[in-house]
Amino acid sequence: MSDILAFSVRELAHRISSRALRAQDVAQAYIECIQAKEPAIHAWQFFDPELVLKQARASDRQTARGPLHGVPIGVKDLMDTSDMPSTYGSPIYKDHRPINDAACVAASRSAGAIIMGKTVTTEFAAFQPGPTRNPRSLGGAPRTPGGSSSGSAAAVAAGMVPLAFGTQTAGSIVRPAAYCGIVGYKPSYGTLSAVGIKPLSVGLDTAGVLARCVDDAAFFVGALARLQLDPKVEGRLRVGVCHTPYWSRASADSRQALMDAVRHLERSGAIISDLDLPPACIGLNEAQIDIMGYEAAAAFEPEARRCAEGFSRAFAALIATGRTISGERYVAALDAAAAARLAFDSVFETIDIVLAPSTEGEAPLGLENTGDPVFNRMWSLLGNPCVHVPTGYGAADMPIGVTLIGPMRGDARTLSAAYTLERSLKD
DSSP states (O other): OHHHHHSOHHHHHHHHHTTSSOHHHHHHHHHHHHHHHHHHHOOEEEOOHHHHHHHHHHHHHSSOOSTTTTOEEEEETTBOOTTSOOOTTOGGGTTOOOSSOOHHHHHHHHTTOEEEEEEOOOGGGSSOOOSOOOGGGTTSSOBOOOSSSHHHHHHHHTTSOSEEEEEESSSTTHHHHHHHTSEEEEOSTTSSOOTTBOOSOTTTOEEEEEESSHHHHHHHHHHHHTOOOOTTOOOOOEEEEOOOTTGGGOOHHHHHHHHHHHHHHHHTTOEEEEOOOOGGGTTHHHHHHHHHHHHHHHHTHHHHHHHGGGSOHHHHHHHHHHHTSOHHHHHHHHHHHHHHHHHHHHHTTTOSEEEEESSSSSOOBBSSOOOOOTTTHHHHHHTOOEEEEEEEEOTTSOEEEEEEEOOTTOHHHHHHHHHHHHHHHHO
16 A cells, blocks of 8 residues: 555556556555544545545546546645535535536546545635644644645645645745645646636636646646646756845745755756846735735625624735725736736746745744745736745755746746756755
């Protein structure tokens, strides 16, 4: 069983499709891993072993249905599932049973994936944390796994699933990936459909994946989006190192991670240069905050009218703040984002990839908050593809890493650069 847990996603899918492995045996191995580790981590909002095995038996009775045939995945509890509850991290929806799957979940099933269950999300993918603990700190004081894709990141980091869906509006894929020491891939905005995902900010919400390695992430999203995302393409990279306007917030650990990434990329043959962002990109974090707040207030108007008492204090404050943002201020933020996208596109005329910090530092102590997305907001607003790659450990022996950002729709290039860094770190 331990060998099964070590297989890459490509290898798993190949072995199951060729009948060298049964989907039932793969599912059983991951079920046993979840049962052993979940009591200490609390990564799952919903997990039913019998429902998992029912799916696996059906897979074994069929010929290979798609590129993910028999591969177990976790689904963030922000996404609708027709056969499992979808609570969106809120008591308001504790008994909610959607009729249909979210589009990306349906695509996963069509590709042959086995849905292991629903992973914990923060309340409506905002800031109120759930009970999930970072699996890298189980031997000491608890640390946050990050948010909002907290359960997905913890489940992958603990080996409970090889892949899990995440979503990012500010930093909800990259930050938990960084804190838990795994790969986080936020595709270009709109690559995966957001239909059936509870919206927080329709102009920012982006579905992506938490994975053990870059190739697993590329294979998964490529299968769902029908894209050729082979990260093993060779080529000499031109890398622009971007400290961002928030460099003063970076800890010594985060700064060291950036330097380590530069050193390894140089060793792989990359050409490194410093990157100063175009003036239009200054102030993007503030624009992201305005857009997210304004759109969240609009999206949750039905709940605010019907059951606002079910909001946490933190979420109620987010909605209240969003209501204070005028339409003019919202439009100004949209205009600023549009101008920044045009300016940022020009950066890629002279470089292939941007390298930047992922977080301020290691995962904070405690479970009361999920960390600050200060190094993620601007990239989420721009919509460009981002891949977090873990580079090592900080002073508290917790994971640390960097983000690689590519041109809009340049997901293949971004994943290739991330794979190059990941491979160099292992050499």
